[in-house]
Amino acid sequence: MPAVIFVIKVLITIILVLMAITITNAQVLRLDAHFYNDSCPQAEDIIRETLINSIARDPKVPPRILRMFFHDCFIRGCDASILLDSTRENKTEKDGPPNISVRAFYVIDNAKAKLEMACPRTVSCADIVAIAARDVVALSGGPHWHVLKGRKDGRVSNANETVNLPAPTFNLTQLINSFSQKGLGINDLVALSGGHTVGFSHCSSFESRISNFSPQNNIDPSMDMEFAKDLIKNKCPKTNQVHDNNAGQFLDSTPSTFDNVYYKQVKAAKGLFGSDQTLYGDFRTKRMVDSYADDQNLFFRDFASSMVKLGNVGVKENRGEVRLNCRFVN
Structure with a gap:
């Protein structure tokens, strides 16, 4: 009997040591804001x-x-x-x-x-x-x-x-499912969608909303009608039923400035993509759009937090390499 007790104690000790090693390795491999402080401070x-x-x-x-x-x-x-x-x-x-x-x-x-x-x-x-x-x-x-x-x-x-990749035509359920697969929640979805406050889109990414949207509606009824008419007439006009490949529209009215205007436009039914406008058409996300449209500082805080979370998705801390040239594996 004493021998059995001794063996059990040894096994427990080994398990505890292995757990300690695992925890230590996890701490060593964890991403760190100061990772390059010594190896490449500049x-x-x-x-x-x-x-x-x-x-x-x-x-x-x-x-x-x-x-x-x-x-x-x-x-x-x-x-x-x-x-x-x-x-x-x-x-x-x-x-x-x-x-x-x-x-x-x-x-x-x-x-x-x-x-x-x-x-x-x-x-x-x-x-x-x-x-x-x-x-x-x-x-x-x-x-x-x-x-x-x-x-x-x-x-x-x-x-x-x-x-x-989540598409500009996704509805809210599709967006939620896409983000959840990356460990990101509804709050992250709405905050990160605010990245559309900068940039430009070609007509092909939103054409389905302004032409032959459905058998009942040529234009997506969730889009502001005057906004849609401007897109059709001035931003995405067709010549012989074909768009200019360079034609398109800025994602919000201040496309070079990172701000909360994107949410104000979504509230006004002027979200460019279906995946933008769907955020204001569902009770699960509408309140957050209102909050970010009213409070830019809140949007900034949540966007930064969600970007940190996104940056942790699928990271390879010990299973990859440091490429010498970003275009090719070593």
């Missing part, structure tokens, strides 16, 4: 300077970088898989249909090249995208937050997986 300054110079030459950079971050995190997690170039054997995410219009990859390339000179093999492409997304928001007048860092870059990227 990392964030280099990225921010690169962005400032890029925006000075191209004001479209902020919405493009922000969209890049969203589209990256919603596929395989925040692992910079959207940056990988296609090869003869594999078509990657950046060439999937929803990502054809994602631009400004060169900005990440420039930041990476500078970081490789300053701190070789140290800063991951995934962290660069996450930091850049925060900085373009702040540089556009939006909130600043501490980006948690320590992500590794993924080695896999498939164009066919881009079908999992």
Whole structure:
């Protein structure tokens, strides 16, 4: 009997030790706002300077970088898989249909090249995208937050997986399901939708709302009629039944400024996408739209919090690599 008790005590000790090791490893691998303080203390300054110079030459950079971050995190997690170039054997995410219009990859390339000179093999492409997304928001007048860092870059990227991105035609239930699969709730959905306060959309992304919407209505009845008529006549006119490929509309009336005007437009039935306007047509999200439209500071706080959560989706802390070139695996 004493021998049995002794064995049980030994087993308990081993289990406790293993649990301690697991907890310690989890703490070591956890993302950290100060991850590069010792290994590359100038990392964030280099990225921010690169962005400032890029925006000075191209004001479209902020919405493009922000969209890049969203589209990256919603596929395989925040692992910079959207940056990988296609090869003869594999078509990657950046060439999937929803990502054809994602631009400004060169900005990440420039930041990476500078970081490789300053701190070789140290800063991951995934962290660069996450930091850049925060900085373009702040540089556009939006909130600043501490980006948690320590992500590794993924080695896999498939164009066919881009079908999992939430579409501009999604209804609220589809949006909630899409976000929940990433561990994001309804509050995150409404707050992160506010990223549409900056940027531009081509007509193809909202044409279904202003032409042949349903057998009963040519125009989506949830859209302000005067707004719809302006889109049809001035923003998306057809020549021989075809749109100009460059035609479109800004996502809100202050497209270069990160503010809460997006929510005010949704309240006024002037949300550009069906996925925007659906937020005001359902009791589950209507109150939050009202709150953000009335209180920009509240929107800023919640957006920053939800961006941190989004940045934690599917991160590869010990299962990836630090790419030397963001377009190719090592």
